[in-house]
Amino acid sequence: MALPLSSSGSGGLFKLSKKSSQRTLTPSSAAEYLASLKAADDDALAREQARSHSPTPARDVVHASAVNYAPSIASTPALSFASTAPSSLSSPTTYAATLEEDDDPLVYPDNPPTSNDPPPSALHSEFGYCNNEEYRYTSSYRDGTSLFPQHQDPPMTILLATYISYLFLIAIGHMRDFFGKRFWPGYYKHLMSAAGYAALNSDFDSFYTRRLKLRIEDCFARPVTGVPGRTILMYNRVSPDFNVSFKLTGQLTRALNVSSYNYLGFAQATGGVADAAEESIRRYGLSALGPRLEAGTQDLHTAAEALVARFLGVEDAAVISMGFATNSTTLPALVSRGCLVLSDEYNHASIRTGVRLSGASVRLFKHNDMASLEQILRESISQGQPRTHRPWKKILVVVEGLYSMEGTFVDLPALMTLKKRYKFYLYVDEAHSIGAIGPHGRGVCDYFGIDPTEVDILMGTFTKSFGAAGGYIAGKKVLIDKLRTINHAFAYAEAVSPPVLTQLTAAMASIMGVAPPLLTPVGAINTQSTALIPYSHPGPAPAAILPSWMHLPPALLSGVEGNTRLRRLAFNSRYLSQGLRKLGFIIYGHRDSPIVPLLIYNPGKMPVFSRLMLAANTYPGAVPFVVVIVAYPATPLITSRVRFCMSASHTKADVDRLLRACDRVGDLLDLKHGCPKHERWTVDEVIDRAVELVHMD
Structure with a gap:
C-alpha cells in the first residue's frame, strides 16, 4: 500500500541535527x-x-x-x-x-x-581529496561483457501496489476537482486563466501537475547557491499551503551533491581551469554579442572548434551555445520531408523536437534492440516512402551514447555492423558520454575502441563533463561547413560566450594533455597553421591551439590530472553500482555508467526517499544528500526511480556514506528486491571489499 505523501517542506519529516551544515x-x-x-x-x-x-x-x-x-x-x-x-x-x-x-x-x-x-x-x-591509487579504475569495454544488463523484476505485490497507488491518487485528484469546481470556483479560475481571458490550458492538461506532482513539489527545484561541486549549499524552505508556494526559512544546508552532471568535477570556482575562465573575462568580456554568422565569431570559437575536432578524432567541429538547441536545430538542417529518421524509443526530448521540426518521417525502435532496428530497416528500405513507394532520400539512425534515465550504453559494435550492411547515416548523441567514459574520456567510440570517423555525425554537450555550457556537432569538414551556413543556431542564436569557451577549452586540454611546444612561436591563433599540425588520435592537444595567454598548472598541461579524474569517476561509478546491487537493490544500467538509477516503483516512496536522504539522520554520523527522483512522464509509469550521478569530485568515503544511507532507507521503505538474500552483502562488507567489488565482472 502506498505510503502517505507528505506535503511538508524540504526535509519536513525530520529536522537536521548537524550544526555544521x-x-x-x-x-x-x-x-x-x-x-x-x-x-x-x-x-x-x-x-x-x-x-x-x-x-x-x-x-x-x-x-x-x-x-x-x-x-x-x-x-x-x-x-x-x-x-x-x-x-x-x-x-x-x-x-x-x-x-x-x-x-x-x-x-x-x-x-x-x-x-x-x-x-x-x-x-x-568543491573537489574531494583522495590520493589513494587503489581507488582508481579505467573505463573501457572488455570482451565478453554483456551490453544488455539483466533488469530484475520486482515481486508482483510491488507492481500491484504501484498500480493501486496511482489509481488511488488519480481517483482522489478527480474527486477534489469535481467538488472544488463547485465549492471553490474562484480558485480554479485563478489557476487556469486571468480575469477576462480565456484559459491558456485546460484542467485536464494540468491534472498531473496539480494532483500528483504538487504533492511532492518540495523534492524538486530546490534553490541552491554557490558551486555545484562535490557538495552543494541549499536554501531551506517550508510551505504553508501544501506546496503551492514556498518560503525561505533563512537557513542554509550543505549537502553532498549526487544529482549534478559534474562528471569530472570541473564545476569548480578554484583551480587552473577556473583561473583561465576568469582571465578570459578580463580580455574578452562576458558575451560575444552576436550570432556566429555576423560578428559573433571570435578567435576563441575557432580555437575551441579545432580542439574539439582533435579531441574527438574527426575532421571538423562546430560549437553551439545551447545543448538542447544543438539537436533541435541541427536535425532539421540534416533531414527534411522525404527522409526517414529511425530513433531509439528512449532518445532525449531535444532529438524528438528536432525530428518534428524537420518534417521527416520517423519510426521508433525498441531501446538498444538491434534486432528491432534491423527489422524496421529491412521493411523501410524494401517498401520506401508511404503511398508512392519511392526510395527514401536518406535514412538517419539517431541514438544516444549514454541514456540519461537508464544508465545504458548504446550497442555501438552491433550498430556499426548494421551500418555497413544497410548503408544508413548514423547520428550519435554523446551528451552524457563524452568526457565521462573511455580510457581517454573520448566517449563511446573510445570506450568500444571504434574509429570515430566511421560515425557520420557526433553530437555532444559541454554542460556535463567539462563544466561549461553549449554543445557541438562534429564530422567531416564538408558537412560541418554546410551546417554552419544553414543551421539556425549559427544564423540567429547568440554565440557561445568567451568565458564558457575558455572553460571548455581548458578542461578539454587538461583531459588530453598538451603536446611539447612547436618550434614556431605561439601567438594569435592561426587556423591554417593549426590545421597542418600532425596529430595522432587519441593524443595530446597541440600547444598552438591554446590561446597564448592561457596559463595552466603543470598537472593540467601534462594530462596527469585529467587522467586521474577519469579514473576516479570510473571507480566511483562502478563502486556505487556494484555496491547497491550487492545490497539487494534493483539497479538499471551498465556498471561503467556514471548514471546509476535505483528503482523505487511506488509513487508514495519517492518523496520519502528524497526527504530521508536530506534529513541526514538515517544512521549515526550521516550527512545530508541531495538526490534526484524521477517518475512519469520521464520514465514509464511504474518504474519510478532515484537517479544518482557520480563525479570524480566524490571520494571513496562519500560513496561509503551514500551506501550506508541507501542501505538504511532501503530497509525502511522495502526497496531491496534485487538479488536473493543469500547472495547479498552487508553494507560493512561492501565498504571493506570496495576495490575487489569494482574489479568484479
Missing part, C-alpha cells in the same frame, strides 16, 4: 535578508582565513609553450588546487589541529593529507 538567518525584509546573507558569507570567509593562519602564496603558472610534456602517468600526485598549501598547514599535526575546530566531513577530508600533499582546506567541498 546549517547557518541561521533571521530576515524581516528583503533588504535585511540580503544584508544578513552577505554578513553570514563574510563571517564564513573570515573564519576560513583565520583557520589558515597565513596568507596564501600565488600559484606557479606555466604557459602551454613552456611545459615539458610528460606522457607517463604511473605516479599520480594529488590534484592541483587554486593555491598552494599555507605554511601553517604543511604538516599533518597542524592540519589535525584545525580539524578539531571544525571537523565537518563535507568541508574537510576524513583522512588528512600527508606533509608532502597540499591540504585542500575548504576546497574539499
